[in-house]
Amino acid sequence: MWDDPKRVFPHDGSMINVTNLTKAYGDTTVVDDLTFTVQPGIVTGFLGPNGAGKSTTMRMILGLDAPTSGTATVKGKALTQHGRPLTVIGSLMDAGAVHPTRSAYDHLRALAVTNGISTARVDHVLDTVGLGSVAKKRSGGFSLGMGQRLGIAAALLGDPEVVMLDEPVNGLDPEGILWIRHLLQDLAREGRTVFVSSHLMSEMELMAEHFVIIGGGRLIEDITADDMRAMAVGESTLVRADRLDDLVSHLRGDGVEIVSSDRETIEVSGLDAAAIGRIAVDQGIALRSLIPESRTLEDVFMTLTADSVQYQASTPSDRSGELVGASQ
Amino acid sequence: MTSTSPPATPDIDPNTTHLSPGKHEPMTATIPATNPNNTINPNTTVTKTPNTGTPTDLDAPMSANESGGRVRLDNVIHGEWIKFWSVRSTSITLVAAAFATVFFGMIFSWTVGSDEPAPGPGFGLTDPIDVALGGINMAEMIIGVLGVILVTTEYSTGLIRTAFAAVGRRTNVLRAKAAVLTASVIGVMSVGVLGALWAGQAVYGGTEPTLSMTDPELWGVAAGAVAYLVGIGLIGLALGFMLRSASGAIGSLFGGIFIGPQLMQLLPDSFTDAVLKYLPSEAGTAMMSRVNDPDLLSTGTAYVVFGAWVFGFLGIAAAMLRRRDA
Structure with a gap:
């Protein structure tokens, strides 16, 4: 059904355009000259550590906060200039944004009528997110996960071409996370633009095809998932061998960096596993293990954003190894 | 319209989750870029998709292409x-x-x-x-x-x-x-x-x-x-x-x-x-x-x-x- 070409939303290029967007509160610049676009048909992950400016950027896209300078447009216009905003962009900014004694159904109905959306659509989105059976109950009794689902139902209410969710998997159980991943990927497959923020790469790498990574309000990377994975592989090789010191002396060369993690293991970068193996064979050194190290996307993300993380704690994974073989 | 798969499966039934195929068809005709003469009655705010005969239309009467009109x-x-x-x-x-x-x-x-x-x-x-x-x-x-x-x-x-x-x-x-x-x-x-x-x-x-x-x-x-x-x-x-x-x-x-x-x-x-x-x-x-x-x-x-x-x-x-x- 998804593959039906008629279901694809026609579009001409990017759906969200953020151009030189800046937001300053007094001396504090929360969003700093940010420029990126979000394309339809894929899930785009909006990543950054806490306090990176993700929510502020999203609020400016929604027209809730006015940029200090720059622009944020949806389908070429400021959102407030669209006639019926819910049909253009559906957003979830805060899952707690419901009155605790109002039912999910009334919450959505009140929202729907503002944009001329029928109540049949309310029932439909409630079923979509699996809240149909509790629709008439007070939303104050909802769990965090049900609150997120209600927020997503509100985002889908206007059948929007763009879906923008701020930290939607927060508080969801594994089943809920799986559900939202499928939902967002399906929405993207229909040709919609899906823009999802998170501070956790591990969540996003399973659903997003493109990443916009910011830190300290600035753009760090605007990169496809494939390119990001390319950054993660082939950086170094873990080597264990019988005559380690001997091997190290033969591996040294231009651009080769050797770090010893412990007395029995070295981490070699600048030479790939095959080259290391060849040198070991040539020297008659028996290798005990030869493991090309592949960093996780999380590692790459942490490295990219390391400079911008607020309140950084020292992490035990900091490489404290002694440098034994760096070439000049 | 939920007959194709039970709602409990993690994979989402396209019919319940998404909008009917039929309703996307008028979109190509009403997108301003492809149809500059698109005239949607601005007074029409409660929108119903033209019934294309599929039962799912009733479930998704609201569609993005009908974004003519304004919030009044x-x-x-x-x-x-x-x-x-x-x-x-x-x-x-x-x-x-x-x-x-x-x-x-x-x-x-x-x-x-x-x-x-x-x-x-x-x-x-x-x-x-x-x-x-x-x-x-x-x-x-x-x-x-x-x-x-x-x-x-x-x-x-x-x-x-x-x-x-x-x-x-x-x-x-x-x-x-x-x-x-x-x-x-x-x-x-x-x-x-x-x-x-x-x-x-x-x-x-x-x-x-x-x-x-x-x-x-x-x-x-x-x-x-x-x-x-x-x-x-x-x-x-x-x-x-x-x-x-x-x-x-x-x-x-x-x-x-x-x-x-x-x-x-x-x-x-x-x-x-x-x-x-x-x-x-x-x-x-x-x-x-x-x-x-x-x-x-x-x-x-x-x-x-x-x-x-x-x-x-x-x-x-x-x-x-x-x-x-x-």
């Missing part, structure tokens, strides 16, 4: 009306205000003669109308607070931002809330005020002649009382938008509107005579009294002055709403 103020009012009446606390609060008006009016009216020659409990009043409306002093606080919390609960939960993002033009949210509050207060408090006047006349213990329910003077006073309560609710609403927090807005409302004028009576007469009668609560007293009190404005002037206060507060709230980040 009456759409927003409808939404705010649903919000107002779908939370029990608002209706309970309004009914409590009406009940307090009748209850205290009856007590004051019944006991007014029992304490002669000292002034009756109706704040030194003995007029059967003034005494019967003694409960307004309680009702105005309840309705002022109601106006505040209609706004501040949405700020504290974040719901207000959802509303702004959905509507685009933020001041329409203020207008809609004001319209709904006005209609609801008029509806409920007309009953409360007339009930208090009727009950008050029936149990009046004083010496002055009571009024019949057909007396136009009584209806004029009732209109003034209801208008005053509406205005106080709107001032509370405006304070809610200005200050965004319930404690700040309720504090300002009580301090500035209800208690402030009473404190000012401690100031020299030369000052209070000139200023006091122009304050909202004193103007309100003039609107709902038939007694010609030289310290108060005439009824007509009182309406104008009180109206100016209400629209002044709403105007400042609207200006702040436009200027500030949501």
Whole structure:
């Protein structure tokens, strides 16, 4: 059904355009000259550590906060200039944004009528997110996960071409996370633009095809998932061998960096596993293990954003190894 | 339409999750880029997809391609009306205000003669109308607070931002809330005020002649009382938008509107005579009294002055709403 070409939303290029967007509160610049676009048909992950400016950027896209300078447009216009905003962009900014004694159904109905959306659509989105059976109950009794689902139902209410969710998997159980991943990927497959923020790469790498990574309000990377994975592989090789010191002396060369993690293991970068193996064979050194190290996307993300993380704690994974073989 | 897969499976049934295939077809025809002559009737806000024969159309009558038309103020009012009446606390609060008006009016009216020659409990009043409306002093606080919390609960939960993002033009949210509050207060408090006047006349213990329910003077006073309560609710609403927090807005409302004028009576007469009668609560007293009190404005002037206060507060709230980040 998804593959039906008629279901694809026609579009001409990017759906969200953020151009030189800046937001300053007094001396504090929360969003700093940010420029990126979000394309339809894929899930785009909006990543950054806490306090990176993700929510502020999203609020400016929604027209809730006015940029200090720059622009944020949806389908070429400021959102407030669209006639019926819910049909253009559906957003979830805060899952707690419901009155605790109002039912999910009334919450959505009140929202729907503002944009001329029928109540049949309310029932439909409630079923979509699996809240149909509790629709008439007070939303104050909802769990965090049900609150997120209600927020997503509100985002889908206007059948929007763009879906923008701020930290939607927060508080969801594994089943809920799986559900939202499928939902967002399906929405993207229909040709919609899906823009999802998170501070956790591990969540996003399973659903997003493109990443916009910011830190300290600035753009760090605007990169496809494939390119990001390319950054993660082939950086170094873990080597264990019988005559380690001997091997190290033969591996040294231009651009080769050797770090010893412990007395029995070295981490070699600048030479790939095959080259290391060849040198070991040539020297008659028996290798005990030869493991090309592949960093996780999380590692790459942490490295990219390391400079911008607020309140950084020292992490035990900091490489404290002694440098034994760096070439000049 | 859920026949293809049970809802419990993690994979999402395309028919329940997404929109029908049929409804995407008109989109290519109505996207402005491909059809510059696209004319969607701007008055058509409730949209139904043309039925293409598939049963799923009924499930997804709303589609993105039909984004012609605008959010109109009456759409927003409808939404705010649903919000107002779908939370029990608002209706309970309004009914409590009406009940307090009748209850205290009856007590004051019944006991007014029992304490002669000292002034009756109706704040030194003995007029059967003034005494019967003694409960307004309680009702105005309840309705002022109601106006505040209609706004501040949405700020504290974040719901207000959802509303702004959905509507685009933020001041329409203020207008809609004001319209709904006005209609609801008029509806409920007309009953409360007339009930208090009727009950008050029936149990009046004083010496002055009571009024019949057909007396136009009584209806004029009732209109003034209801208008005053509406205005106080709107001032509370405006304070809610200005200050965004319930404690700040309720504090300002009580301090500035209800208690402030009473404190000012401690100031020299030369000052209070000139200023006091122009304050909202004193103007309100003039609107709902038939007694010609030289310290108060005439009824007509009182309406104008009180109206100016209400629209002044709403105007400042609207200006702040436009200027500030949501």
